[in-house]
Amino acid sequence: MSIELLTLIIGGLTIGAALMVVISKHPIRSVLFLIVTFFLISSLYILMNAQFLAIVNIIVYAGAIMVLFLFVLMLLNLNKESEPKTPKLVLFSSIVASGILLLVLIAAFKDSIKITHVHLPQERNMGLVKNLGDLLFHKYIVPFEVSSILFIASMVGAILLAKREKPIID
Amino acid sequence: MDTGLLIEKLILATLLFVVSLGIAAYSTYFERKLAAWIQDRVGPDRAGPFGILQPIADGVKMFMKEDFTPTAADRWLFILGPGIAMFTALMTSAVVPWGTDVSLFGRTIALQVADVNIGILFIFGIISIGVYGIMIGGWASNNKYSRFGAIRASSQMISYELAMGISAITIIMMSGSLGLNDIVKAQHGMNWNIFYQPVCFIVFFVCALAETNRAPFDLPECESELIGGYHTEYSSMKLGLFLFAEYVGMFVSSAVIAILFFGGYNFPGMDSFSGNTLAILSVVAFFTKIFVLIFIFMWIRWTIPRFRFDQLMHLGWKVLIPLSIINMLLTGIVIAFNEGWIKF
Numbered sequence: 001m002s003i004e005l006l007t008l009i010i011g012g013l014t015i016g017a018a019l020m021v022v023i024s025k026h027p028i029r030s031v032l033f034l035i036v037t038f039f040l041i042s043s044l045y046i047l048m049n050a051q052f053l054a055i056v057n058i059i060v061y062a063g064a065i066m067v068l069f070l071f072v073l074m075l076l077n078l079n080k081e082s083e084p085k086t087p088k089l090v091l092f093s094s095i096v097a098s099g100i101l102l103l104v105l106i107a108a109f110k111d112s113i114k115i116t117h118v119h120l121p122q123e124r125n126m127g128l129v130k131n132l133g134d135l136l137f138h139k140y141i142v143p144f145e146v147s148s149i150l151f152i153a154s155m156v157g158a159i160l161l162a163k164r165e166k167p168i169i170d
Numbered sequence: 171m172d173t174g175l176l177i178e179k180l181i182l183a184t185l186l187f188v189v190s191l192g193i194a195a196y197s198t199y200f201e202r203k204l205a206a207w208i209q210d211r212v213g214p215d216r217a218g219p220f221g222i223l224q225p226i227a228d229g230v231k232m233f234m235k236e237d238f239t240p241t242a243a244d245r246w247l248f249i250l251g252p253g254i255a256m257f258t259a260l261m262t263s264a265v266v267p268w269g270t271d272v273s274l275f276g277r278t279i280a281l282q283v284a285d286v287n288i289g290i291l292f293i294f295g296i297i298s299i300g301v302y303g304i305m306i307g308g309w310a311s312n313n314k315y316s317r318f319g320a321i322r323a324s325s326q327m328i329s330y331e332l333a334m335g336i337s338a339i340t341i342i343m344m345s346g347s348l349g350l351n352d353i354v355k356a357q358h359g360m361n362w363n364i365f366y367q368p369v370c371f372i373v374f375f376v377c378a379l380a381e382t383n384r385a386p387f388d389l390p391e392c393e394s395e396l397i398g399g400y401h402t403e404y405s406s407m408k409l410g411l412f413l414f415a416e417y418v419g420m421f422v423s424s425a426v427i428a429i430l431f432f433g434g435y436n437f438p439g440m441d442s443f444s445g446n447t448l449a450i451l452s453v454v455a456f457f458t459k460i461f462v463l464i465f466i467f468m469w470i471r472w473t474i475p476r477f478r479f480d481q482l483m484h485l486g487w488k489v490l491i492p493l494s495i496i497n498m499l500l501t502g503i504v505i506a507f508n509e510g511w512i513k514f
Contacts, residue, residue, distance in 0.1 A: 028247075028309060032247075032306070035302070051286065051287065051288050052288055052291070055288050055291045055292055055294075055295050056291070058295040058298070058299065059291065059294055059295045059298050062295075062298070062299055063294075063295060063297075063298025063299050063331075064298060064328060064331070067298075067301055067302075067305070067324050067327070067328055068328070070305055070309075070324065071305075071321060071324045071325065074305075074309055074317055074320060074321055075321065128287060129287070129288065129348055
C-alpha cells in the first residue's frame, strides 16, 4: 500500500470523525468522536515523520484536554427536559455566522486544493526531537519564549480566578 | 519488508501478550496470598496445591457468570469501556526493552517490539488515554456511583500525571534521550538512576500508585463510599477485564519504574557474560526487579489506609508537583555545571 493511499484513507476517516462530532446528538459522543479525530490527526503526523508532534498531540489533546471536557460534561445534567430552549434569533444568527466562517475558510484554502501532489518529507530523521529542539532553541527562540510567557500568564490567571472567592470557614 | 523481522516481532508480541496476562493472573493469586499473610490468615488454598490453580478457577467463574447490561446503560459505550481499559494496559509493553540482544539462527534479535525514539513519551501517551476506559465505562453505566467513580478517576489521573511527567523529565535530562533503550543503556552495570535521583523516584512511585488506582489511591472504586465505583454495574468478564487491566497496569508500571530507576535489564557484574547467557541473565534480572516492585505495590496496599479525596488532591498538587519541579531545576543546574555551560 502506497503512502499516498494511506494518507487519503486516514484523511477521509479524519473528516468523517470530525463530521460525527457535529452530527452526534449526545455531547458525550461528540467528545468521543473528537478524541478519535485527534488520534487520526496524530497518525497523519506519523506519516509525515513527525513522531514527536504526534505523541505530544495525543498526550496534550487526547490525554488531558479531552479528559477535562468529559469531566465537565459528566458533571452537567444533560437531560432533554433540562436543556434550555434556544431562541430563534440566536439560531438564525449562529447559522449566518458559521456560514461566513465557512466562506472565509474556503477563500483561505482554495489555493491549497490546486496542489494535487502530496509532498511528504523524504528525510526520515526530520521529525526527531533533536532536530525539533535545535530549531526551537536556535531559529525560533524568540517566539518559543514568548509563547511560554503566554502559557505562564494563563496559568497564573486560572489560579487567580479559582482563588478569587475567599473561603468562609477559616 | 524483511519477512524474518515480521515473524520475529509477531512472536515477540504474542509472547508479551501471554506473559502480561499470565503475570496479571498470578498477581491476583499472590495479592490474596500476601494479604492473607499480612493479616495472619491462610488465603486461597483449595484449588490445587497451595491454591495454585485459583486464578484459573476465578477466570472460569468470571466467564460463567451472567453478563448483565442495565437497561438505561449506553449499550456500545458500556462494552467499549472495559475493552479500552484492557487495550491501553497491554499497549505499553510494546516499547519496553526486556533484555539484551539474543542471537538465534544467525539473527540478532532485539528483545523489544518497537524501539521508537520517543519511547517514554509513548508510555505517557498510553497512560494519559488509559483513563478513558474507566471514564466511558463509568459514564455508560448510568449509575450515580459509577459516575462518581469515573469523575474521581479522571481528576486523580490528571493531577498525578503532571508530577509523574516532570519527574520523568528529570530522568530524560540525566540520560539525554527519550528512547527507553538508551535510558537503560545509560545505566550500565550498577550505575542506576535511583542512586542519583532518590527524590524523583519517590515522586514517580507515588504517582504510579495513583495512576494504577492502587490503594491508598483507590478512590475511584472505594467500596465503603461508592459500592464498587466505576465498575458497580459490571458483571461477568467485563468486570473481569476491568480488574485484570489493573493488574496488567501494575505489571507494566513496575516494568517502567525498573527501567527508569533500577537500570532495566542491567545487573552488577554483567560485563563478565556475553551472548545468549547475558541475554537470559538480563531478562531474569529485569523480571526479578519487576516482581520485587509488584510485591512493594501489594505490600503498600495492605498496609496503608485509603486517602480522603482532599488529602489526595493536596498531596498531588501542593507536595509532589513542587517537589518534582525543584528536583528538576536542581538537576538541570548540576548538569549545566558538569557540562561546563556555567562557570564562576
